[in-house]
Amino acid sequence: MSVLPRHLLPDNAAVADDGWLTIGGCSVRDLAAEFGTPLFVYDEEHLRARCREAVEAFGHGNAYYASKAFLCKAMARLAYDEGMKLDVATGGELHIAISAGVPAPACALHGNNKSVAELRMAIEHRVGHIVVDSFDELDRIDALMAEEVGPTPKVLLRITPGVEAHTHEFISTGQDDSKFGFNLANGDALRAVERARRSSSVELVGLHCHIGSNVFVASSFGKAAEVMANFAAPFDLPELVLGGGLGVPYVEGEEAPTLTQWGNVLRDACDALGVRSRVGVEPGRSIVAVAAITVYTLGTIKPIPGVRTYYSVDGGMSDNPRPVLYGSGYESFLPRAPFADRTAEGRLVGKHCESGDVLLREARLPADAAVGDLVATPVTGAYGRSMGSNYNQITRPPVVFVRDGDARLVIRRETFDDLLATDVGH
Numbered sequence: 416m417s418v419l420p421r422h423l424l425p426d427n428a429a430v431a432d433d434g435w436l437t438i439g440g441c442s443v444r445d446l447a448a449e450f451g452t453p454l455f456v457y458d459e460e461h462l463r464a465r466c467r468e469a470v471e472a473f474g475h476g477n478a479y480y481a482s483k484a485f486l487c488k489a490m491a492r493l494a495y496d497e498g499m500k501l502d503v504a505t506g507g508e509l510h511i512a513i514s515a516g517v518p519a520p521a522c523a524l525h526g527n528n529k530s531v532a533e534l535r536m537a538i539e540h541r542v543g544h545i546v547v548d549s550f551d552e553l554d555r556i557d558a559l560m561a562e563e564v565g566p567t568p569k570v571l572l573r574i575t576p577g578v579e580a581h582t583h584e585f586i587s588t589g590q591d592d593s594k595f596g597f598n599l600a601n602g603d604a605l606r607a608v609e610r611a612r613r614s615s616s617v618e619l620v621g622l623h624c625h626i627g628s629n630v631f632v633a634s635s636f637g638k639a640a641e642v643m644a645n646f647a648a649p650f651d652l653p654e655l656v657l658g659g660g661l662g663v664p665y666v667e668g669e670e671a672p673t674l675t676q677w678g679n680v681l682r683d684a685c686d687a688l689g690v691r692s693r694v695g696v697e698p699g700r701s702i703v704a705v706a707a708i709t710v711y712t713l714g715t716i717k718p719i720p721g722v723r724t725y726y727s728v729d730g731g732m733s734d735n736p737r738p739v740l741y742g743s744g745y746e747s748f749l750p751r752a753p754f755a756d757r758t759a760e761g762r763l764v765g766k767h768c769e770s771g772d773v774l775l776r777e778a779r780l781p782a783d784a785a786v787g788d789l790v791a792t793p794v795t796g797a798y799g800r801s802m803g804s805n806y807n808q809i810t811r812p813p814v815v816f817v818r819d820g821d822a823r824l825v826i827r828r829e830t831f832d833d834l835l836a837t838d839v840g841h
């Protein structure tokens with residue numbers, strides 16, 4: 416038997432009397448009929464519950480939602496309303512957060528190559544803190560403060576702790592060979608602390624690290640906490656932010672620690688080392704990934720006897736580039752029979768002009784999957800819509816939040832005119 420594991424679906428998923436999957440009390444069949452496919456469906460209560468769990472695990476004011484995982488005004492507002500602050504990595508993310516009504520002091524600005532304009536925006540809006548990533552960035556802040564663009568910014572320094580995260584190399588960031596942060600091993604971290612403490616352009620309030628993303632090994636976080644706590648101890652700074660990176664299960668057989676368990680690991684490590692600073696974190700994936708599914712329509716089915724069957728859907732690498740980028744695995748199922756035995760095997764592909772446009776290299780579907788069926792992939796709430804593209808001038812899918820039987824459109828489907836919105840040529 417190959418049945419979709421229940422824990423890969425959002426908290427408020429259920430099966431209706433007619434056999435169809437419902438999320439937040441809404442039938443996926445009705446959602447697809449109303450909003451079309453491809454479609455991102457987010458379980459709003461699931462999102463809220465994860466935000467609350469993070470706040471509970473780390474304390475009010477210490478949990479920053481890493482908005483790169485999935486951002487729109489509704490999401491920014493939801494995270495803030497549930498007590499989280501926001502981690503933004505660009506001026507664009509900061510703009511969306513502010514447009515959603517999140518106060519800038521509740522935002523932290525990240526980035527290994529922040530522009531002068533982004534730093535100016537952050538200082539003018541008085542973001543809560545800037546996570547400074549390099550000596551060049553300190554130079555840029557010095558220059559801006561010489562122009563008196565705003566009040567002295569509070570800053571954290573991003574330290575590269577030399578800890579391997581045991582995840583895909585493209586999303587590992589804590590090792591010495593990284594574009595991010597001040598290297599601990601070669602003395603840059605210490606030099607950065609000394610410079611920031613002497614500087615009148617910044618107020619050094621803490622240190623930061625982030626070892627990578629989709630990390631399942633709790634001990635990697637404990638190790639990073641230990642390295643950071645030891646480094647930070649002599650400076651006695653008020654804040655220590657240990658980044659995000661908690662993994663989620665994507666496929667059968669995978670399990671990840673919960674936000675609460677992650678909180679316990681970090682708290683135990685910090686307590687054991689006598690850390691007196693406030694300890695913050697920046698979860699992204701673990702807040703939003705499992706909250707959503709993507710619903711597609713099955714188009715062409717091409718069996719190649721002796722080779723494989725290709726199942727083509729109406730989206731692809733433009734709404735989920737993760738399989739192409741990282742070789743990430745997903746599951747597939749039919750919303751009309753979510754827990755049916757999946758006896759057919761094939762490759763689930765998109766509609767882009769690209770052989771590599773693969774969503775599932777080895778997909779399993781019920782044997783009666785047919786052209787016109789809705790097919791869905793779970794755990795697409797993080798780094799799907801946010802890393803999407805308009806490749807082949809595909810119009811990006813809408814996003815609905817569902818809750819208590821109501822569906823709220825939070826991002827509409829792009830139109831062909833949207834594709835021309837920035838095209839000023841003749």
Ligand SMILES: Cc1ncc(COP(=O)(O)O)c(C=O)c1O
Pocket residue numbers: 481484502525625627628629658659660661697698699700701
């Ligand atoms: C600095 C920083 N904080 C937080 C995150 C969020 O990570 P995740 O979505 O893995 O929790 C990232 C992305 O990996 C990051 O670069």
Ligand SMILES: N[C@@H](CCCC[NH3+])C(=O)O
Pocket residue numbers: 483586628629737797798802
């Ligand atoms: N985009 C990556 C995670 C990168 C995290 C951002 N620092 C993923 O989908 O797994």
